[in-house]
Amino acid sequence: MVFRGVVFALAVGLCASQAATQDFEHAVTGGATPWTGELQASDPKDLTFVIHSDLTGGERPGIFELAARQMALLRPEFVISVGDLIEGGGNREELIAEWESFDERAALIGAPVIYVGGNHDLSSELEREVWAERHGPHYFHFRFKDVLFLVLDTEDMTAERRDIIASQRAGAVEVYKTEGPEAFAQTPYAQSPERSTGAISKAQGDYFVEAITSNNDVRHVFVITHKPAWEAEETEFRRLEIALADLPYTVFNGHEHFYEYKNRLGRDYIQLATTGGEQFPxxxxxxxxxxxxSVRGQDVEIATLMLQGIRDRKAEFPGVESIPCFAKASC
Known part of the structure; x- marks a missing residue:
């Protein structure tokens, strides 16, 4: 699934929404009505979408498949993530097999899915090459219903530095598997700045500053980034914040596998937890x-929906026979 296809699907959805717009019609007469107010004709600028979080970095079987069916119940116009969609780290054939597995499960949502890369997806040159073949650019932006989306690549570093980090990461992953998270935390990879806050090149910074400048009439901006790049001492992300200063915007990130809300520069910065990934209670x-x-006019509403609470019309979890463990701390 490439970005061009996603944009086309979104555009088709928008046209269908506009075509379906009609006045509220009914046969009830008299003073009393079985509703509290007249239903308004749908506004093609109303926007509803879903974000899911990390599902890898120790994926727990069955959770993302269920989440895909649950997201389908929400009927979003599209779905986007904060990256870490595959485990990564393998050879070409293994990477392709992992992407095919994700594609198959994401198709259960029944809505366009916009791909965002995390460190598991984009760390090595091979991973980036496979991504480009399957999904196009590593970072991009799009505008839909006068809302701007900036999708960042926080693994954007020189080839030399990437080789070092990739080697360190491979060793750290093995340490994690054999010795656990405490030993992992002591590895060179875990202690590198790129592991925590990522890297954004000047070229990427230039790209997004131009995208913001060229779309300064939008209703809202959503910044989607895997790692919390603003926490770095020196980062191109600060240029984006300066360019966004006069616009309403919201930032979402993942990577750390726990939920955290921050108010920074008067804006919402929201770190998502997991949608099937390893948990750290x-x-x-x-x-x-x-x-x-949901974006309604200038208003943005954000609802955090725990998978534990999303059930179908039978009050069951769609597609599973037993209740999964959604929170490690309570299982």
Whole structure:
């Protein structure tokens, strides 16, 4: 699934929404009505979409498949993530097999899915090459219903530095598997700045500053980034914040696998937890969820929906026979 296809699907959805717009019609007469107010004709600028969080970095079987069916129940116009969609780290054939597995499961949502890369997806040159073949650019932006989306690549570093980080990461992953998270935290990879806040090149910074400048009439901007790049001492992300200063915007990130809300520069910065990934309850709220976002005119509503609470018309979890463990801390 490439970005061009996603944009086309969104555009088709928009046209269908406009075509379906009609006045509220009914046969009830007299004073009393079985509703509290007249239903308004749908506004083609109303926007509803879903964000899901990390599902890898120790994926727990069955959770994302269920989440995909649950997201389908929400009927979003599209779904986007904060990256880490595959485990990564393998050879070409293994990477392709992992992407095909994700594609198959994401198709259960029944809505356009916009791909966002995380460190598991974009760390090595091979991973980036496979991504480009399957999904196009590593970072991009799009505008839909006068809302601007900036999708960042926080693994954007020189080839030399990437080789070092990739080698360190491979070793750290093995340490994690054999010795656990405490030993992992002591590895060179875990202690590198790129592991925590990522890297954004000047070229990427230039790209997004131009995208913001060229779309300064939008209703809202959503910044989607895997790692919390603003926490770095020196970062291109600060240029984006300066360019966005006069616009309403919201930032979403993942990577750390626990939920955290911050108000920064008067804006919402929201770190999502997991949608099937490894959980770390000792760090904070580490539970499976998705985020439902509605844009109505200038207003943005954000609803954090725990997978535990999303059930079908039978009050069952769609597609599963037993209740999964959505929060490590309570299982």
């Amino acid at each position: 000792e760090k904070g709220l580490s539970e499976d969820h998705v985020t439902l976002i």
